[in-house]
Amino acid sequence: MNHPAIPELKAAIPELESATSAANWSGVGLSRKHESAELHVLGQATYTDDIPELQGTLHAALGLSSKAHANIVAMDLEPVKNSPGVVAVLTAADIPGVNDCGPIIHDDPILSPGLVQYVGQPIFIVVADTHTNARRAARKAAITYDELPAIFTPQQAKAAGSYVLPPMKLEKGDPQAAFERAPRKVKGELFVGGQEQFYLEGQISYAIPKENRGMFVQCSTQHPSEMLHVVAHALGLHSHNVQVECRRMGGGFGGKESQSALWAAAASIAAYKLKVPVKLRADRDDDMIVTGKRHCFWYEYEVGYDDAGRILAAKVDMTSRAGYSADLSGPVATRAICHFDNCYYLSDADIRAGAGKTNTQSNTAFRGFGGPQGAIAIEYIIDEIARELGKDALDVRRLNFYGIDERNVTPYGQVVEGNVLPELTARLEATSEYRARREAIEKFNATSPVLKKGLAFTPLKFGIAFNVTHLNQAGALVHVYVDGSVLVNHGGTEMGQGVNTKVMQVVAHELGLDLCHVRITATDTSKVANTSATAASTGADLNGKAAQDAARQIKERLAKFAVEQHGGDVASVRFADDHVHVNGQAIRFHVLVGQAYLKRVQLWSDGFYATPHLSWDPKTMSGHPFSYYAYGAAVSEVVVDTLTGEWRLLRADALYDAGSSLNPAIDIGQVEGAFIQGMGWLTTEQLWWNASGKLMTHAPSTYKIPGISDCPEDFRVNLFDQPNVADSIHRSKAVGEPPLLLPFSVFFAIRDAISAVGNHQVNPPLNAPATSEEILRAIDAVTAKVAQ
Incomplete structure (x- = not known):
């Protein structure tokens, strides 16, 4: 990408030129700049909070528990409702569907139904005309608690037998007998603390109601498909009613895999009830108090x-x-x-x-x-x-x-x-x-x-x-347009780690194109469905393979068409340096694509990949x-x-x-x-x-x-x-x-x-x-x- 205002940027991050022959051409293994690098530098990369707001958009904030473990005895929300700019205050009773955002075990309410279990647990949603008014109003609730005993450390949890699921054990050989036979022994304890993800862009979701009970959610998330499921369940809708999109995140590090669900669900509940767009953006303090971290x-x-x-x-x-x-x-x-x-x-x-x-x-x-x-x-x-x-x-x-x-x-x-x-x-x-x-x-x-x-x-x-074996799968969609340009969509999400750049390189390599001819679009559940989270270091592995599969199908169709038009055999057709090499001829890629379109050759394809040979009991x-x-x-x-x-x-x-x-x-x-x-x-x-x-x-x-x-x-x-x-x-x-x-x-x-x-x-x-x-x-x- 070129920009006339920053010629020095191009000099600082030079593009490697495409090889000049089909024999040594490669689109992978090269140091290419991040596909959004110039947008990052210029401040033009669009994050969720940068998306232009629709007319009538309201802003939400969460009312949080001040107790670690307690039953809510009484809750006076009138001071919240009477605050400047407040349009509505919603509680667990206002959720039309299931009050849960737990990714595996359903023990994680979106809003507390009466029992609070940590300081910072969301109890209600305030919707107001501005972000500031919503956040100020959320602090005005008068809540009476009946406090219960609390556990804070893993040592206390073990002593009390307090676990969220049964403890696990893996045994190999006879460790006790081997330990007793060992001539030397060491015994001790160690504590390793947790860690805040501290992504630069905090948790945020923007929910926009659509016709026929549809909901469009733009969300900073590593797992759009999970956000879709959580929102659909919370609203009592089918999955096809919900669309989740994420172009990029300002960091994730795992903190936006499952924990973005609370924010997506809360924004969607408010938008669904009020029938207007609602944005929920967490301030840094609220984000860190509400969300989980690395386990200590x-x-x-x-x-x-x-x-x-x-x-x-x-x-x-x-x-x-x-x-x-x-x-x-x-x-x-x-x-x-x-x-x-x-x-x-x-x-x-x-x-x-x-x-x-x-x-x-x-x-x-x-x-x-x-x-x-x-x-x-x-x-x-x-x-x-x-x-x-x-x-x-x-x-x-x-x-x-x-x-x-x-x-x-x-x-x-x-x-x-x-x-x-x-x-x-x-x-x-x-x-x-x-x-x-x-x-x-x-x-x-x-x-x-x-x-x-x-x-x-x-x-x-x-x-x-x-x-979890079934999560090791991915899908992709590749379009080749009649001018020879390529558009790619896949199930991975970009959080700055460069997965989009790598997938673009894979597709460019497969079709023999320079990287400038390939573009990635926002991750969108309406394009590639049932995706796994971008996590476990699998983003490029899974989505790269899926995109390669889609591009390969298009390439095979084009190779067959090229042979039909110019002779030779399909096995000898090569795609490299923006050309298709067939039967001794080098035809510009976009020229062959234009010809193929006129002959009604399919120029798009979906791709899929499932990692083989995996098992776990x-x-x-x-x-x-x-x-x-x-x-x-x-x-x-x-x-x-x-x-x-x-x-x-x-x-x-x-x-x-x-x-x-x-x-x-x-x-x-x-x-x-x-x-x-x-x-x-x-x-x-x-x-x-x-x-x-x-x-x-x-x-x-x-x-x-x-x-x-x-x-x-x-x-x-x-x-x-x-x-x-x-x-x-x-x-x-x-x-x-x-x-x-x-x-x-x-x-x-x-x-x-x-x-x-x-x-x-x-x-x-x-x-x-x-x-x-x-x-x-x-x-x-x-x-x-x-x-x-």
Whole structure:
């Protein structure tokens, strides 16, 4: 795309020219700019709140509970109704259909029918002439509560036996017998906090009534099909009455997979009752108070190992803070169980997970979806083992890696194939100068009593697919117009991660066109129905394959037509560099398309893809849940001030296995972003509820996400370029969630620096996030242990 006002932008982000011959032409594997990059820079990218409002549009706000667990005894809404600009106030009794927005278990009311279960739970909807008037009025309700006992932490939930669903257990071998035989043992606890998604664009829905009881909802959501179902059920309508559209989101990270349903439903209920368009936009405070976050986890573990550091038996019990309803806590717990092993072979294991029911926001999907919470526990354990043995943690990690031809079956029974970790680890160990830097840090620490440096190397193995098998499907629609231009629609949603750009590249490659001839339209449930969420790192994998299938059908029709017109055989027809090469001739694509139209050749097609060879039995916790594994590793070096707890990341080296990358520029950007986001989760982003259960970290002033100053000056990110062994889209690998595990290296580098205070003789009891206060607590514990 060109724009006369910014020629310097084109110079800064150059387009790669199409190859000049059919022999070497390719539309994938190239670093192409994001399809909306210039719109982002110019401020012309349309988000839901930017859509021009129709005449008569009203604005909604939610009235929220001020108690964590209570029955509503009385509710006086007259002060709300009498507020300036208020048109209507709606309660649960006004919902025409089902009062529920739970994605799996139906335990999540849109509006509380009388029992409130967390501070911030929506009770009523205020509809007014302006957003400000609606929000001000929502604070004026006089509600009388009968308070009930409340549970806030996963520890309290486990002690009380309070769960949103039955705890899960995966057992392999005989872990108890293996544990008893082990010559060495380590036992302990760990707490890893949750994380706010902190998307730049908050939750928002704009509902517009249509004729014959129709409802058109423009929504910032990762799951338009689920929004359609929730809205249809809430309004008592069939699905074909509802249309949901999303052109792009200003970030999602999982927070707009299921949790956008509340906002879509509330806006639609108000629009349906009042028969006018209604917009519901959450302010940052309301958004953070109402919505769920990444699950915090509390771990109790016991591991047996030998004198070399090889794990012989592993037992872990993970309890998450699920919140007041199930939401996606079940699948999150499942994925945590399936990622506890991370990169390591466990011959005998007892892995348990419970989703603790608490009187807090109902926690939900977040980039990694339980995988990071599962994997960090085994990394913490290996870090403990290495320090107990006086060994370098990298050596202990390498000793426990999955093998290539043996020791390669996971606790849930899937064979680990395409394991590139040994080669990847060796490469990063060399390029990061790990051994030399380890020696230099030891010398530095020996002469530095206050500042201590730490270094850590952590690997990752991450399974790609939805744990629920039927969700691994996607559809797409491709139109070729008579001028040769192409329009694509698919079921994935764009939240800045570049899925649209990758799908465009796939279609351009299939039809032999330059990317400028392909355009993506908004995700729309009336075009591609019954789609899965854009989540689990499957966006490009699933939708790329579906779009490729649609484009291939069109290409086959055009190839057959070209042979009919110019001779030759269909198998030799090639589409490349904007031409169709047939029987020694090179015909411009748009010319052939125009001719085909006149001969009534179908120039559009739908495509479909379902990931093969997947299976999962939730009863036995076994199967083949993942299409393939992505791998990676990172090395981080930090310096910690032992007097203040302040720290700084000095250098980070990351090597990520993207397979044959569809777009290296976008993939490297995803790795960089995931690294910083994961670093925030493990170091600065602390969620805090007061004694009454109110979330106090509900704004940028009280919740610290990483800033530009937190990024290391020396940040080296590279892709490990080796084709995927699985038949993924062009042998690429997903790059959404797995890189979030790379900053484990930051956390363990901090722990390494703290350990240096006690000359590495004590395992620091460091929880996450490793805030300055937590670092000082761990330093005090190490100092006290050394003094004994």
